[in-house]
Structure formats: C-alpha cells, structure tokens
Amino acid sequence: MQAPPPHSLGTAKIPERLDNTVLVLAATPMGDIGDASQRLRDALGSADVVAAEDTRRTKALAKALGVEITGRIVSFYDHVETARIPALLDDIASGLTVLLVTDAGMPSVSDPGYRLVAAAVERDLPVTCLPGPSAVTTALALSGLPVERFCFDGFAPRKGGQRREWLRTLASEQRACVFFEAPHRLADCLADAVTVLGPDRRAAVCRELTKTYEEVVRGTLAELAAWSVEGARGEITVVLEGAQPVSADPADLVTEVETLVAGGMRLKDACAEVSAGRGASRKDLYEAVLAARSAE
CATH class of the missing domain: 3.40.1010.10 (Tetrapyrrole methylase, N-terminal domain)
Structure with missing residues (x-):
C-alpha cells in the first residue's frame, strides 16, 4: 500500500x-x-x-x-x-x-x-x-533589476547591530532580495548597506506603490543612501540586486574539500559541494586536490 x-x-x-x-x-x-x-x-x-x-x-x-x-x-x-x-x-x-x-x-x-x-x-x-x-511582486517588477530568482526578508531589523549582521548574510546572496523598511529608518538602513555591501551594489527604493504619489528611485546603494538623507515618506519596499558570483581559485578551496573528506565524504561529492556557488569548476577543484596531495 x-x-x-x-x-x-x-x-x-x-x-x-x-x-x-x-x-x-x-x-x-x-x-x-x-x-x-x-x-x-x-x-x-x-x-x-x-x-x-x-x-x-x-x-x-x-x-x-x-x-x-x-x-x-x-x-x-x-x-x-x-x-x-x-x-x-x-x-x-x-x-x-x-x-x-x-x-x-x-x-x-x-x-x-x-x-x-x-x-x-x-x-x-x-x-x-x-x-x-502584493508589494513584493510589484516592487520586483518595477525595480529594473534581474529578479528571476529572489528572496523576501520581511522588515529589515530595527537595531543597527542586528541590521548590519543581517546585511552581511546578503553579501554573497546571488538572488535579488526584497524587504520592507520604515521611512524613518530608511537612511540608516541604506547607509549600513553601503558599509557592509559596498557602494556599487544596485537597488531600487519603491515608495507608496499603486498610490497617488508612487515613486521608484533606482541606483547604486551610494546614490540611494545620499538621496534618502532628505527623508522619505509612506510605505517603503526595497529591492536589492543579487551579488555577482565571484570565481574562487580552486587551490584556495582544497582545505575545505579535505575537511569534508576527512569527515567521511567521497572526494567527488566533496568537490561538488564546495564548488557549488563558489564560481569554481568541480573538475578543476578535483584536479587541484589531487595536485596538492601529490605535492605532499
């Protein structure tokens, strides 16, 4: 059955x-x-x-x-x-x-x-x-950013320390991220984003969606942070561009692979897991591990 x-x-x-x-x-x-x-x-x-x-x-x-x-x-x-x-x-x-x-x-x-x-x-x-x-899908559509894959994080944390820690989790997130923010905290949030994520990451601030004074401001985090200093009103939805993939040098990942192997994982499986999302070729990483072993 x-x-x-x-x-x-x-x-x-x-x-x-x-x-x-x-x-x-x-x-x-x-x-x-x-x-x-x-x-x-x-x-x-x-x-x-x-x-x-x-x-x-x-x-x-x-x-x-x-x-x-x-x-x-x-x-x-x-x-x-x-x-x-x-x-x-x-x-x-x-x-x-x-x-x-x-x-x-x-x-x-x-x-x-x-x-x-x-x-x-x-x-x-x-x-x-x-x-x-839905403010989430409306903001995604209006953002002008690549949003084929995205995550939604609700409201950004209110306290500065927690907010910066949350932003660090988005540093390598390759999906676009949508979140809500209160207008009186927007400037601080964007300033923290510049510090944690860098000035060149793109984003869109969507304000008062579908209402009379709807406004969508697009630009880099540095540009948006400067704009927000003057203050913003209404309900805010922010779309943050996903991080660009960074190609890692396979030689720098050998230790991670060997740690997984030492824990009982097959070498090929370990190479596949470590290379995923790191911009490194699984084949190149496998060869790098074999080269490091032969050099010992």
Whole structure:
C-alpha cells in the first residue's frame, strides 16, 4: 500500500464554491481601489465571517467597493491572532466560510494569516486564496533589476547591530532580495548597506506603490543612501540586486574539500559541494586536490 503524503503538505480538497466550508485568504488593494478583484467583492459580500486586520478599514473598503458585508466581522491583528484562531477554526468546521483580509496586500506576507493557515491545515480544513495586489511582486517588477530568482526578508531589523549582521548574510546572496523598511529608518538602513555591501551594489527604493504619489528611485546603494538623507515618506519596499558570483581559485578551496573528506565524504561529492556557488569548476577543484596531495 502506498504511504500517505506528509500531513504538512495539506491534503484537504478545496471546494469548488467559496460558500462551502473553507478559509479564504484575499488580497486587498494597496492604494488604488481599482485593483480590487471581482472575486474579492463577491467574497466580502458572501462570507459568513470576515476576519480583518482592521475592521474599520475593511468596512471602509467594502463601502468604497459598493459591497455590504452581511457576515460577522471580527478583528484579526497581531495581538489577538492566536486567541482568535480556535473560534475561527470551529466556524469553518461547522460549515461556515471565513474570509481573511489584511489592511493591504496579501495575508501572511508580513501580515497576520500564516498561523491561521497552519492551524487550518493541521485540522484538515480546506484553504484557498483570492490572488491580487502584493508589494513584493510589484516592487520586483518595477525595480529594473534581474529578479528571476529572489528572496523576501520581511522588515529589515530595527537595531543597527542586528541590521548590519543581517546585511552581511546578503553579501554573497546571488538572488535579488526584497524587504520592507520604515521611512524613518530608511537612511540608516541604506547607509549600513553601503558599509557592509559596498557602494556599487544596485537597488531600487519603491515608495507608496499603486498610490497617488508612487515613486521608484533606482541606483547604486551610494546614490540611494545620499538621496534618502532628505527623508522619505509612506510605505517603503526595497529591492536589492543579487551579488555577482565571484570565481574562487580552486587551490584556495582544497582545505575545505579535505575537511569534508576527512569527515567521511567521497572526494567527488566533496568537490561538488564546495564548488557549488563558489564560481569554481568541480573538475578543476578535483584536479587541484589531487595536485596538492601529490605535492605532499
């Protein structure tokens, strides 16, 4: 008999209709009300329960969309998220549709949501998503940088020491990195980036995306740091260019290979592991190890 899939993959079937028992995550406009989808409008008007990061903003959104929220609306923000989860799961299990929305963008992406999703999956309750606006993908598209591969790091650390340590982890990261930053910390963050990553790494600062005063400033970290000294307002998303691969001299990697071999790894496997991401040819590294051994 074939083994069942791991539970963490979530095997619950998504209902064909949203008015069945289901948790629905819905993306909301970041600024331009025209970005609201028809599916979001329908869900706001038909959900049995609307769990909202800010109930006042959600009611204002529904009013702007010409939608009447007929279901029960409950607050679902950071400080009450954990306490609200059991009742919302019971609602879903009893046959209700629960719609989760945040103030702007996609739930779970630096906003409340992932704990509820994880808990629903744990109970084999179906979860679906109404796609829509996201500051992450919007900033990537506007950055003008190579973003075929990227990582998302949420908000940059607030304290200088922690922020510089975090930036050091990006020194060799070849994927573009997207992160959020508060406007009053942007100048310090970019100054630290210049110090840690160098002045020539490219980036884009995206401000007030989709709103009236949307602005995208592109340039090197040095240029952006100088620009930010004057101050920036609004919600900030930063896209940092990935690091350029640096070709390592195979001779400099021999010791790392021999350490892995001493730990029981086959020489070819050790060469493959060490050469990965280091810009060195696996074949050249293998030959460098053999040359070093013969020279002993």
